[in-house]
Amino acid sequence: MQSVVLRDESQRPWREDARVMGLVGVAHASSHFSHLLLPLMFPVFVQEFGWRYAELGMLSSLFFVISGLGQAGAGFVVDRWGARPVLLTSMALYILACLQAYAAQSYAGLMVVAVLAGLGNAPFHPVNFTILNQRVSTPRLGYAFSVHGVSGNLGWALAPVFFSVCAAWWGWRHAFLAASVLYALILVLLLIHRQHLVTIPAPVASSPSMRERGSGQGSALAILRMPVVWWCFLFFLLSTVTLAVVQNFAVPILNALHGISLEQASMTLTAYMLLGAVGILIGGFLAARFAQVTDRVVALCMVAAALLMALCASGWLGPQATLWLLALTGFAVGIGGPSRDLMIKKGTPKEATGRVYGLVYSGLDVGFALSPLVFGLFMDQGWYTATLLGAALVLFISAGVALGVGQRSVPH
Incomplete structure (x- = not known):
C-alpha cells in the first residue's frame, strides 16, 4: 500500500486550501440536495399514484433513519480506509x-430510492x-467550515x-x-481532483489523547465512553429539532396564525x-477570530435565535415583522455554524475524527426524524403558537448543552 504524506501546514498555499474547500463544498451541497430528492415530488406522487402524504412522509423518515444509522458507523469506515473511497x-x-x-x-420502488x-x-x-481537518491549514479551518456550511444551504436552495424546472x-x-x-x-x-481528497487512515487503538478524555481501554469503540462525544451528539439533536x-x-x-399566503x-x-x-459566511470570520471560545459563540447565537423565534410565536409585532424575525432566526443560527464545527473539533481526538464526527452528526438525522413526530402532533391539534415556542425552548436548551461541550473539551 502506497503511503500518503500530507504537507506541513506551513507549506500549504491558499490556493491548495481553497481547492480542498471547494471540492468538499460541492460534495456537501450534493448531500443536502439529496435530502429533497423525494419530498419535492410528493405532490406529483399524490396525483399520479394516489398515495397519502402520511405514506410519503414515511419515505423521508426511512431516508433519515438509514442515514443516521449509517452515519454513526461510517466514521469507523472513514478512519479505517480513508475518506476518498x-x-x-x-x-x-x-x-x-x-x-x-x-x-x-x-x-416499494421509492422505498429503495430512500x-x-x-x-x-x-x-x-x-x-x-x-x-x-487533514487537508486544510488549522488557521483557515474557520473559513473551511464556513464554506462547508454555506454549500449545504445552497444545496437545499438549488x-x-x-x-x-426539469419537471x-x-x-x-x-x-x-x-x-x-x-x-x-x-x-x-x-475523480479528476482525487489527489486533493486523500486522507491518512487512523489507527483503531486509542492513544493517550483519547485516554485523557476518559475513553478507557484501546479499541475503535472507545469513543463511546467519552462524555464530550455524547454532549456533542445531544447538541446536534436539539438544534436540528428546531430546523x-x-x-x-x-x-x-404562518398561514394559519397570520393569514399569510x-x-x-x-x-x-x-x-x-x-x-x-x-450568517455562516460571517460566522467563519468569527470562528477564526474567537477560536478559543467557540462554545460561548455558539451559545450566544442559539440564545439569540431562540429569542427571535419566541417573538415570532408571540406575533406582537404583526405579520410582516414576524416574517423578518423568522428569517433573522436563520441568520443567527448560521453565524454559529462554523464555531459549532470548531467546537466539535476541539473535543475530538485527532486519530478518531471520522468516528467522532460520524457519531456526533448522526444527531442531525435523529433530530430530523424525531421533530416531525413530536411537533406534528402539536400541528394536528392546531397548537401553532406552541409549536414555535417549543422550537424556541429547544434552541435555548441547546445553548446550555453547547457550554457543556466546552467544559468537557480537552485541548489537543
Whole structure:
C-alpha cells in the first residue's frame, strides 16, 4: 500500500486550501440536495399514484433513519480506509438512487430510492470533516467550515429550482434522470481532483489523547465512553429539532396564525435559508477570530435565535415583522455554524475524527426524524403558537448543552 504524506501546514498555499474547500463544498451541497430528492415530488406522487402524504412522509423518515444509522458507523469506515473511497462510493449511490427513482413504478420502488439515497448521505459529515481537518491549514479551518456550511444551504436552495424546472420541461421521471447526470458530473469532478481528497487512515487503538478524555481501554469503540462525544451528539439533536420545525411547519404556521399566503410564507422559508448562508459566511470570520471560545459563540447565537423565534410565536409585532424575525432566526443560527464545527473539533481526538464526527452528526438525522413526530402532533391539534415556542425552548436548551461541550473539551 502506497503511503500518503500530507504537507506541513506551513507549506500549504491558499490556493491548495481553497481547492480542498471547494471540492468538499460541492460534495456537501450534493448531500443536502439529496435530502429533497423525494419530498419535492410528493405532490406529483399524490396525483399520479394516489398515495397519502402520511405514506410519503414515511419515505423521508426511512431516508433519515438509514442515514443516521449509517452515519454513526461510517466514521469507523472513514478512519479505517480513508475518506476518498467512501466519498466516491456515496456519489455512486446517489446516481443509483436517481436512476431507481426514474424507473420506479410502485411505493416499494421509492422505498429503495430512500434507502439508496440514505446510504449515500450517511458518510458525508465524517468524510467532509476528516478531509478538511487533514487537508486544510488549522488557521483557515474557520473559513473551511464556513464554506462547508454555506454549500449545504445552497444545496437545499438549488434542489427546488432544479426539480421544478426539469419537471416542467421534461416531466418528473426525467427530472430524476437529470439529477443522476448532475451527480455523475460531480463524481467526475471529484475523480479528476482525487489527489486533493486523500486522507491518512487512523489507527483503531486509542492513544493517550483519547485516554485523557476518559475513553478507557484501546479499541475503535472507545469513543463511546467519552462524555464530550455524547454532549456533542445531544447538541446536534436539539438544534436540528428546531430546523426541522422550520422546514416542515413554518409555512402552514404562518398561514394559519397570520393569514399569510402560502407563496409568501414559502419565500420566507427561502429567506431563512439564504440568510442562514450569509450568517455562516460571517460566522467563519468569527470562528477564526474567537477560536478559543467557540462554545460561548455558539451559545450566544442559539440564545439569540431562540429569542427571535419566541417573538415570532408571540406575533406582537404583526405579520410582516414576524416574517423578518423568522428569517433573522436563520441568520443567527448560521453565524454559529462554523464555531459549532470548531467546537466539535476541539473535543475530538485527532486519530478518531471520522468516528467522532460520524457519531456526533448522526444527531442531525435523529433530530430530523424525531421533530416531525413530536411537533406534528402539536400541528394536528392546531397548537401553532406552541409549536414555535417549543422550537424556541429547544434552541435555548441547546445553548446550555453547547457550554457543556466546552467544559468537557480537552485541548489537543
